[in-house]
Amino acid sequence: MQSLRFISAEALVSHPLGAQQSLDAVAHNLYPLLFKASYLLEQSAVIRLLLERWPLEEFRLGPLLGPSADHAGDLRDRACRACLEACVRGLADHVLQGGGRRRLRVADLTGIRDVQVQRCPCGRALGRWGRTELLARTCCELQKQPCATRRPIEVLADVFVTAGNFEVVARALGPSGPGSLRVRCLSLRADSLDPGQLLHVLRLAGPRELRRLEVVHNVRLHAGHVQQLLAQGGFPRLVSLTLPAKAFDAPPASTPASDGEEPLLASIAWALSRMTQLTELHMAFSTLTGKLQTLLGPLRTPLRVLDVGNCALNHEDMTFLANCIHAAHLEVLDLSGHCLVDLFPATFHRLLGQAAPTLRALTLEECGLEDRHVGALSLALGTCRRLRELRFLGNPLSGRALRRLFAALCELPRLRCVEFPVPRDCYPEGSAYPQDELAMSKFDQQKYDAIAADLRAVLLRAGRDDIQVSTPLFGSFDPDIQETSNELGAFLLQAFKTALENFSRVLKQME
Numbered sequence: 001m002q003s004l005r006f007i008s009a010e011a012l013v014s015h016p017l018g019a020q021q022s023l024d025a026v027a028h029n030l031y032p033l034l035f036k037a038s039y040l041l042e043q044s045a046v047i048r049l050l051l052e053r054w055p056l057e058e059f060r061l062g063p064l065l066g067p068s069a070d071h072a073g074d075l076r077d078r079a080c081r082a083c084l085e086a087c088v089r090g091l092a093d094h095v096l097q098g099g100g101r102r103r104l105r106v107a108d109l110t111g112i113r114d115v116q117v118q119r120c121p122c123g124r125a126l127g128r129w130g131r132t133e134l135l136a137r138t139c140c141e142l143q144k145q146p147c148a149t150r151r152p153i154e155v156l157a158d159v160f161v162t163a164g165n166f167e168v169v170a171r172a173l174g175p176s177g178p179g180s181l182r183v184r185c186l187s188l189r190a191d192s193l194d195p196g197q198l199l200h201v202l203r204l205a206g207p208r209e210l211r212r213l214e215v216v217h218n219v220r221l222h223a224g225h226v227q228q229l230l231a232q233g234g235f236p237r238l239v240s241l242t243l244p245a246k247a248f249d250a251p252p253a254s255t256p257a258s259d260g261e262e263p264l265l266a267s268i269a270w271a272l273s274r275m276t277q278l279t280e281l282h283m284a285f286s287t288l289t290g291k292l293q294t295l296l297g298p299l300r301t302p303l304r305v306l307d308v309g310n311c312a313l314n315h316e317d318m319t320f321l322a323n324c325i326h327a328a329h330l331e332v333l334d335l336s337g338h339c340l341v342d343l344f345p346a347t348f349h350r351l352l353g354q355a356a357p358t359l360r361a362l363t364l365e366e367c368g369l370e371d372r373h374v375g376a377l378s379l380a381l382g383t384c385r386r387l388r389e390l391r392f393l394g395n396p397l398s399g400r401a402l403r404r405l406f407a408a409l410c411e412l413p414r415l416r417c418v419e420f421p422v423p424r425d426c427y428p429e430g431s432a433y434p435q436d437e438l439a440m441s442k443f444d445q446q447k448y449d450a451i452a453a454d455l456r457a458v459l460l461r462a463g464r465d466d467i468q469v470s471t472p473l474f475g476s477f478d479p480d481i482q483e484t485s486n487e488l489g490a491f492l493l494q495a496f497k498t499a500l501e502n503f504s505r506v507l508k509q510m511e
Contacts, residue, residue, distance in 0.1 A: 005030075006070040009037035016045045028055040032064050039065060039075055042121045044086035051090020057103050061087065062111015077113040080120035084112075084131060092138050095153060095180060096145060108156040109135070110186055114479035127483035128160040128189065135183065136165065136172035142180040143171075152182040158212075160189040161201055162484055173204035187212035187240075189480060195225045199232065207233025214242040214282075217481075223264040224251040230271035238275050240305070245285035248295075265294055273298035280305035284334065292317035293324075302329035309363065310337030318347040327354035336365040336394075341373040349380045356383040366394035366434045371401035378408035387412050391419040393471070396433045399423040399451040406455050410462035418469045419476075423451050440473055 002010075013019050013034055026034070031050060038046040051059070065075040091107055109131070118125045126134070135157055161169045172183055185205040190198050190213075198219055213235070215221065221229070226247050235241075248265065272278065272295070281296075281303055288295070288311040296303070303326040313321075318338075321327060333355060340348040352359070362384070369377060369392060381387070390409070397405070402423055409415055424431070426443040452471070459467050 001072045003070040005033060006037060009033045009070075010041060013038045013041060013043045013046045016043060016049075019043075019046050020049055023049065023053055031055060033070055035064055036068070036071060036075065039078070039080070039083050040071075040073070042080060042082055044082040047083055047086035048090040048093065051087055052093035052097060054090075054094060054104050058106045058108070059091075059104060060106075060108040060111070062108065065111070076111055077115045078118065078120045079112050079114050079125045079127060079131075080118065080122065081124040081126040081130075082122055083120070084126045085134060088131075088134050088138050091153065091155070091181060092142060095142055104153055105151075106154045106156065107181075110156055110158050116477040116479070125479075127479050128158055129162065129165065129480065129483045132157070132160045132169060133165045135181075136168045139172035139181050139183060140168060145180075152180050155181045155183050156186050157183055158187040158189075159183070159185045159205065160191075160480065162190075162192045163197070164192070164484070166193060166197055166201065170201060170204060173201070184209055186210070187214070189214040189216065190219055191216050191480075191484065192218040195219070195221060195228075199229060202229065202232060207235050208237065210235060210238055212240040212280075213238060214240075215244050215247075216242060217244060219244050221247045222249045222251045223247070223262075223268065227264055227267050227271070230268060234271075235275050235278075237277055239277050240280035240282075241272075241275075241278060242282035242307075243286065246287070247283070248286045248288060248291065262291075262294070265291060269295050269298045273300055276300055279303055280332075282307040283311060284309040284336075285311070287312050288317065289314050290316055293320040296320075296324065296326060299326070302326050304329055304358075305332040306330060307332075307334040309334040309365070313338055315344060315347070318344045318351070322347045322351035322354060327351055329358055330355040331358050332361040333359060334363040336363055336367060339368040340364065341376050342368060345376055349376070352380045353383050356385065359384050359387055361389040361391075362387060363391040364395070365391060367392070368433070369395035369397060371398050374401045374404050374408075378405060381408065382411065385412060386414050388414050389417040390415065393419055393421045393475075394434055395421050396424045396431075397421060399425050399447075399454065402451070402455055403458055406458045407462070409467070410459060410464045415464075415467055418467060420455070420469060420471060422448055422471055422473070425451065437474065 012022065031054060035050050038050065062076055067074050094104060114127055188205055188210060198215065221244055226243060278301055284307050292313060306326065402420060409418060422443050426447045431439065455469060459465060
């Protein structure tokens with residue numbers, strides 16, 4: 001639904017030359033309306049002009065693109081390249097051309113959602129990495145220019161730094177002169193960096209400002225690095241922390257303590273306990289056998305999001321998790337890679353029972369779930385009346401077992417999304433689990449289509465056509481990996497080359 005004001009704004013911005021000539025006569029409180037209309041119609045020239053002349057003290061991209069009384073549409077999932085480039089160029093123009101009459105103090109460029117299919121007219125997205133590089137290069141250019149404004153404009157941003165843009169981001173985060181753009185990182189994602197580069201960019205970003213920190217994939221950290229990283233600034237406002245695989249492994253040169261205690265782990269736990277706003281912790285693919293209580297026990301704030309997928313948890317860890325304070329507050333939980341129903345049936349049931357009042361999303365990928373486990377799994381899930389998302393890819397379940405499970409899932413009133421595995425019937429007999437990517441893609445498509453149609457029929461007969469079901473073979477869409485796939489590929493090739501060189505050197509030494 002659109003108001004008459006918004007329809008009028010669309011008419012004005014549809015003619016960029018007329019809009020340019022009319023802006024000086026437009027009331028300041030109409031600028032946000034004109035901006036959303038320009039973004040909707042992809043009028044990049046008008047967007048740049050609006051930012052250059054922005055008369056208000058704040059420009060906040062997320063709220064401006066969200067639903068409003070004048071236009072109910074939500075444009076925050078449009079990471080439109082043309083529009084976002086125009087925003088940043090417009091900010092630069094504002095800095096270069098602005099005099100004392102300019103009032104802009106804060107430009108918040110966060111709030112954009114990166115999605116797989118762009119709905120903007122051009123269909124060309126500018127992802128988080130691209131937005132970071134554009135903003136960083138613009139800041140570096142402005143650092144060289146004499147600016148008319150008397151104070152820097154604070155730009156709030158979600159920064160994504162890799163080896164490919166590390167240098168320009170580091171320069172942009174450095175000291176800025178008067179009148180330029182000063183970047184403040186609200187979230188930082190780091191990939192394909194060495195530990196020294198990561199620590200350097202964190203110092204520049206300011207740990208005390210960060211709300212989210214994602215250190216992922218090709219950042220090779222061990223427990224010593226993690227301790228150093230967390231001790232660097234305290235992260236008093238950090239809400240979400242993601243660490244890469246093997247982040248809790250001991251440093252290569254360390255020797256185990258004689259009493260069995262791990263001082264590094266205790267130090268990390270103490271640093272985490274000082275983060276009084278931390279509610280999301282992602283530690284997938286780290287070996288945490290027998291360590292979960294040491295890490296999570298000291299936390300002062302209950303966790304809402306916990307990812308311990310493929311962390312080799314044992315009975316002691318699961319017992320702690322099912323009985324700790326975090327269990328009753330969990331909204332998102334990933335337990336992938338653990339044989340839950342086989343190894344911890346009672347504990348798993350208790351954990352879901354404790355989390356049931358709050359749990360919204362549950363991931364159980366590659367948990368060795370077989371047909372004989374469907375009854376126990378259905379019983380455990382039955383308490384999760386608030387569950388909205390369930391993912392259990394990579395489990396060797398037959399079509400018959402999936403039909404039984406889907407019948408049970410129909411009883412969950414808030415369930416909206418289910419990701420289920422290719423049924424075991426669709427693969428050659430004797431196929432091993434977990435599967436590699438090559439084996440995973442070799443299945444009988446006709447059999448799958450027939451079973452999938454049958455599963456959807458189960459939902460329809462129960463009146464649950466509101467549940468969306470799918471089988472994303474290689475996981476859900478990840479816009480960040482999609483955007484930097486070429487760089488990550490080059491990084492992996494270099495890592496492989498280095499490993500071969502080291503192996504060759506060792507062979508020569510043995511000779």
